[in-house]
Amino acid sequence: MQDFDLYLPTHIVFGKGRVNELGKLVAGKGERVLITYGGGSVVKSGLLDAVKAQLSDFTVFEFGGIEPNPKIGTLKKAIELCRREKIDFIVAVGGGSVIDGTKCISAGTFYEGDAWDLMYDSSKIGRTLPFYAVLTLAATGSEYDNSGVISNPDTDEKLFLAAPNLFPAASIMDPTYTFTVPAWHTAAGAADIMSHTFEQYFVKEGNELTDGMCEAMLRTVIKYAPEAIRHPDDYEARAQLMMASSFGCCGILSIGRSGSAWPCHGIEHEISAYTDITHGAGLAIITPHWMRWSLTPETAPRFAQYGVRVWGLDPAGDPMETAKKAIDLTADFFRSIGLPAKLSDLQVTDEHFEAMADHVLKHWFPLEGAFRPLDKEGILAILRASL
Numbered sequence: 544m545q546d547f548d549l550y551l552p553t554h555i556v557f558g559k560g561r562v563n564e565l566g567k568l569v570a571g572k573g574e575r576v577l578i579t580y581g582g583g584s585v586v587k588s589g590l591l592d593a594v595k596a597q598l599s600d601f602t603v604f605e606f607g608g609i610e611p612n613p614k615i616g617t618l619k620k621a622i623e624l625c626r627r628e629k630i631d632f633i634v635a636v637g638g639g640s641v642i643d644g645t646k647c648i649s650a651g652t653f654y655e656g657d658a659w660d661l662m663y664d665s666s667k668i669g670r671t672l673p674f675y676a677v678l679t680l681a682a683t684g685s686e687y688d689n690s691g692v693i694s695n696p697d698t699d700e701k702l703f704l705a706a707p708n709l710f711p712a713a714s715i716m717d718p719t720y721t722f723t724v725p726a727w728h729t730a731a732g733a734a735d736i737m738s739h740t741f742e743q744y745f746v747k748e749g750n751e752l753t754d755g756m757c758e759a760m761l762r763t764v765i766k767y768a769p770e771a772i773r774h775p776d777d778y779e780a781r782a783q784l785m786m787a788s789s790f791g792c793c794g795i796l797s798i799g800r801s802g803s804a805w806p807c808h809g810i811e812h813e814i815s816a817y818t819d820i821t822h823g824a825g826l827a828i829i830t831p832h833w834m835r836w837s838l839t840p841e842t843a844p845r846f847a848q849y850g851v852r853v854w855g856l857d858p859a860g861d862p863m864e865t866a867k868k869a870i871d872l873t874a875d876f877f878r879s880i881g882l883p884a885k886l887s888d889l890q891v892t893d894e895h896f897e898a899m900a901d902h903v904l905k906h907w908f909p910l911e912g913a914f915r916p917l918d919k920e921g922i923l924a925i926l927r928a929s930l
């Protein structure tokens with residue numbers, strides 16, 4: 544058992560209708576508030592109006608149009624607005640992209656240089672604007688963590704910023720607001736939650752409690768994602784996915800054991816950087832190939848444990864065979880919920896594979912620390928197998 548820190552200051556407010564408590568949560572926190580949102584789903588669903596109704600005592604500014612895979616150029620405009628209008632706090636209403644973008648706005652407002660610098664060096668983050676989140680999509684866990692991933696189309700980069708003061712002050716999570724999430728994003732979100740779990744589960748050293756939490760997380764998503772796709776307004780299915788989203792990326796799945804290098808995320812962010820594909824869809828393609836590449840006689844017992852405890856495979860089976868079956872079942876599951884099997888299905892070519900491999904080695908966590916240590920050849924092998 545390793546020592547660990549777990550710092551999770553965000554107040555989670557979970558349940559139907561709880562957006563009506565936003566006014567109480569933000570009371571006394573200032574006078575001028577910015578609401579951030581994406582391409583308009585929250586306008587259509589009526590959530591934006593519900594949020595505004597809660598902020599009637601404040602001077603409210605709005606900033607819509609934060610894109611999926613949020614772009615630094617857009618976020619800089621919101622940073623200008625926050626400075627100009629002397630905003631006291633932000634309310635982010637949307638999925639991971641809106642919440643991530645809001646973290647960049649929050650940190651960028653008080654940073655005197657170019658906000659993109661913060662993506663290269665989070666230690667430059669000083670004071671931040673407080674912000675709240677109203678979540679509309681179960682996927683990234685941004686509502687309960689302190690990092691954000693931002694894209695720069697000018698440099699073909701997608702990088703993250705993180706700081707202890709970039710947690711939302713509170714996150715309101717009403718599963719009914721995810722009823723309108725289309726099947727594609729529901730499936731991509733499920734793959735993202737599963738990937739966050741895999742990234743923390745497939746590490747060199749196990750831990751009974753944390754392994755069990757990861758396995759429960761995976762079984763939950765495997766059970767409820769197909770339900771939510773078949774019946775978009777199934778409250779229980781949406782609620783289970785929403786809860787899984789928050790606990791998948793907040794650090795709790797890594798307590799008491801060595802950290803992880805998050806290799807699939809490092810590789811997927813490179814693909815999104817160049818091609819703007821949906822994060823979870825990219826992960827659904829990369830992950831089974833990363834698993835196959837990582838399967839060796841040394842790693843097989845852990846893949847087999849996953850197969851036995853998550854997929855119900857025979858515990859008496861040969862570990863290598865059980866591991867292979869578990870990986871095939873993972874790939875089949877992603878296909879069954881409508882996600883693509885190959886990068887070429889999303890019109891991604893091998894044109895930038897070399898640059899992607901170089902960039903991930905330079906800017907991501909050290910990949911020699913991955914479950915099976917990864918070098919450039921390993922990254923290229925996974926990318927080529929995924930094509």
Ligand code: NZQ
Binds near residue numbers: 613725
């Ligand atoms: O923009 P709007 O109109 O709101 O539409 C969005 C968007 O088109 C739509 N949507 C969201 N909620 C909806 C809805 N449509 C109908 N009804 C609703 N209730 O869904 C589309 C995708 O939204 P987005 O926010 O991009 O999805 P997601 O939550 O999956 O976020 C993805 C981003 O988060 C990053 C990803 O890399 C990606 O950029 N990540 C953030 C992490 C973090 N902060 O810890 C970790 C993750 O690993 C991930 O990297």
Ligand code: ZN
Binds near residue numbers: 683739822
């Ligand atoms: Zn992710």
